[in-house]
Amino acid sequence: MLKANHINYKHKEFFILDEVDVSLNYGEFLAIVGPNGAGKSSLLSVLANEIKQGKQEILFKEKQISAWEVRELSMHKAKFSQHNSNEIPLQVKDVVMMGRYPYFDSQPRKEDFEAMNKHLYETDVYHLKDRDYNTLSGGEKQRVHLSRVMAQVENQIERKLIFLDEPLNNLDIKHQYKALEIIKKFTQNENSAIVVLHDLNLAAQFADKILLMKSGKISAYGTPEEVFTAENITNAYHFPCTICPHPVNSNPMIIFG
Amino acid sequence: MLLIILATGALYVGVYDFNGVSPFTVLGQLIQGDPNLALSDKYVIWDVRAARIMMAILVGSMLAVSGTSLQGLFKNPLATGEAIGLTSGATLLAAIAIVLGGHFKQYLPEMVQFSLTGISAFIGALLAMMLVYRISTSAGKTNVVMMLLSGVAITSIGFSITGFLIYISKDEQLRDLTFWNMGSLAAATWTKNIVLAIVIAISYTILLPKGKALNAMMLGERDAQHLGINVERLKKQIVIITSLMVGTCVAFSGTIGFVGLIVPYILRLLFKSNYTFILPLSAVLGSILLLIADTISRSIVAPSELPIGILTSLIGGPIFIAILIKFKKSL
Numbered sequence: 001m002l003k004a005n006h007i008n009y010k011h012k013e014f015f016i017l018d019e020v021d022v023s024l025n026y027g028e029f030l031a032i033v034g035p036n037g038a039g040k041s042s043l044l045s046v047l048a049n050e051i052k053q054g055k056q057e058i059l060f061k062e063k064q065i066s067a068w069e070v071r072e073l074s075m076h077k078a079k080f081s082q083h084n085s086n087e088i089p090l091q092v093k094d095v096v097m098m099g100r101y102p103y104f105d106s107q108p109r110k111e112d113f114e115a116m117n118k119h120l121y122e123t124d125v126y127h128l129k130d131r132d133y134n135t136l137s138g139g140e141k142q143r144v145h146l147s148r149v150m151a152q153v154e155n156q157i158e159r160k161l162i163f164l165d166e167p168l169n170n171l172d173i174k175h176q177y178k179a180l181e182i183i184k185k186f187t188q189n190e191n192s193a194i195v196v197l198h199d200l201n202l203a204a205q206f207a208d209k210i211l212l213m214k215s216g217k218i219s220a221y222g223t224p225e226e227v228f229t230a231e232n233i234t235n236a237y238h239f240p241c242t243i244c245p246h247p248v249n250s251n252p253m254i255i256f257g
Numbered sequence: 258m259l260l261i262i263l264a265t266g267a268l269y270v271g272v273y274d275f276n277g278v279s280p281f282t283v284l285g286q287l288i289q290g291d292p293n294l295a296l297s298d299k300y301v302i303w304d305v306r307a308a309r310i311m312m313a314i315l316v317g318s319m320l321a322v323s324g325t326s327l328q329g330l331f332k333n334p335l336a337t338g339e340a341i342g343l344t345s346g347a348t349l350l351a352a353i354a355i356v357l358g359g360h361f362k363q364y365l366p367e368m369v370q371f372s373l374t375g376i377s378a379f380i381g382a383l384l385a386m387m388l389v390y391r392i393s394t395s396a397g398k399t400n401v402v403m404m405l406l407s408g409v410a411i412t413s414i415g416f417s418i419t420g421f422l423i424y425i426s427k428d429e430q431l432r433d434l435t436f437w438n439m440g441s442l443a444a445a446t447w448t449k450n451i452v453l454a455i456v457i458a459i460s461y462t463i464l465l466p467k468g469k470a471l472n473a474m475m476l477g478e479r480d481a482q483h484l485g486i487n488v489e490r491l492k493k494q495i496v497i498i499t500s501l502m503v504g505t506c507v508a509f510s511g512t513i514g515f516v517g518l519i520v521p522y523i524l525r526l527l528f529k530s531n532y533t534f535i536l537p538l539s540a541v542l543g544s545i546l547l548l549i550a551d552t553i554s555r556s557i558v559a560p561s562e563l564p565i566g567i568l569t570s571l572i573g574g575p576i577f578i579a580i581l582i583k584f585k586k587s588l
Contacts, residue, residue, distance in 0.1 A: 070482065071486075073485070074484055075485070081477070084480075085475060101473055101484045101486070105466070
């Protein structure tokens with residue numbers, strides 16, 4: 001699905017990303033974790049073709065991502081950004097409809113309204129659809145944008161990819177699980193997702209692969225069991241922890257302190 | 258499609274209304290009884306009246322659409338040609354063309370004379386636009402204070418140089434320059450209208466379908482790109498086309514302020530900031546507004562006339578303040 005080698009990203013003389021390699025398979029849920037300032041968001045931006053610096057080789061579906069036609073690419077991949085605009089003087093349904101912009105010219109068609117309604121329901125914001133976006137709480141805004149991103153990749157194309165940068169910010173516990181379940185369900189049809197997460201236990205429970213970053217480098221990569229060892233985590237976060245199997249689903253469970 | 262039909266309808270209503278309330282109702286009927294029409298009557302109706310109405314419609318529409326697209330580009334309802342110095346830039350270069358171009362102007366045919374001031378006004382607007390955009394926008398985010406202040410700076414530069422030009426100019430040029438600063442539709446001719454119509458046709462073909470793209474820009478430039486919008490191309494198109502429209506309007510009718518502020522403000526009250534509605538509708542409402550304003554400006558102090566810029570600024574000023582108060586917190 002996505003292959004990137006030797007990604008470097010510099011701001012002035014400081015390396016934010018230093019020789020990072022990423023490879024993602026079809027149907028894979030990859031979680032990027034790591035301490036603040038490790039370069040998680042920068043990596044996601046580079047992979048999503050937002051930052052163009054130097055010679056980077058990022059292959060999306062066996063084709064250079066920068067060589068894709070912009071509108072065509074927007075039907076194959078979508079991105080959820082960490083810093084979503086606070087001020088959008090529109091109604092919620094207009095914001096979600098933006099996800100359908102690649103598909104219609106001037107007026108939305110029937111399937112665009114269907115996709116909009118479906119994802120308004122799934123992210124539990126349907127009751128807010130006529131509200132002004134600006135009057136929503138932080139968590140509600142996050143759900144609106146998740147709804148918009150999911151509506152964007154609602155099509156017949158096979159093997160799509162979504163990038164999500166901290167989609168769980170401001171969400172309550174129920175909606176955190178709900179959001180991850182939406183993403184998980186998406187990846188079950190050969191689609192893939194790359195998600196920046198802060199909660200290691202949620203990452204362990206939902207992701208297929210974990211990429212642990214530290215100071216612009218990959219410090220561990222593999223399945224949750226391989227990456228989440230007490231040694232790896234303590235090393236990356238400089239904070240003590242204990243690992244034990246989750247009593248219900250036997251995924252690794254990280255207890256800090 | 259429905260919008261276009263409504264648009265045409267609204268335009269016709271606007272024109273007929275004008276004929277109804279004007280003291281020249283009789284002339285309205287004379288249009289049908291063509292053969293018996295006196296030559297002077299025909300001249301008044303066709304070459305003065307109709308040409309002027311047409312120009313009000315065209316110029317009003319362009320000013321409103323350029324204001325709306327600028328606000329989309331800068332993501333702020335205060336961005337208009339006047340506020341960010343576009344109009345001053347256009348006026349300045351048009352003034353230079355009048356005064357300095359005057360030396361060889363008489364050797365040129367009428368069309369080229371128009372083009373000379375028109376093209377210089379366009380270049381002036383374009384330069385001002387690029388300067389403001391460079392100063393106020395970094396990494397896709399617009400600093401509103403910087404945007405308005407660079408507008409103030411450009412306006413004051415323009416004002417001082419135009420002042421100097423007025424000082425050195427001859428009598429005839431002085432009249433032209435004063436007209437530039439006041440703004441008026443009195444100099445309307447059908448030749449000018451044809452040029453305006455061509456500019457409108459080109460601009461609107463490119464600009465009016467951009468409502469979706471301007472909406473997406475509210476998410477930020479990167480996210481707009483993820484929605485399949487070619488952001489760099491969009492920005493270039495808006496910069497060039499709004500400069501072209503503002504430049505043309507300034508060249509033909511001088512500075513008619515605030516139309517680009519009032520029209521989107523009214524539409525935002527009804528449709529929020531949904532550019533898929535307010536962009537095409539501002540083309541219609543701009544025409545209606547300027548037509549009404551022009552009709553008032555030449556009937557309120559009849560037989561003399563009030564410069565139309567005074568009228569639009571009178572409505573626009575308070576609206577500018579109203580928006581400022583609303584945005585007090587976020588500035």
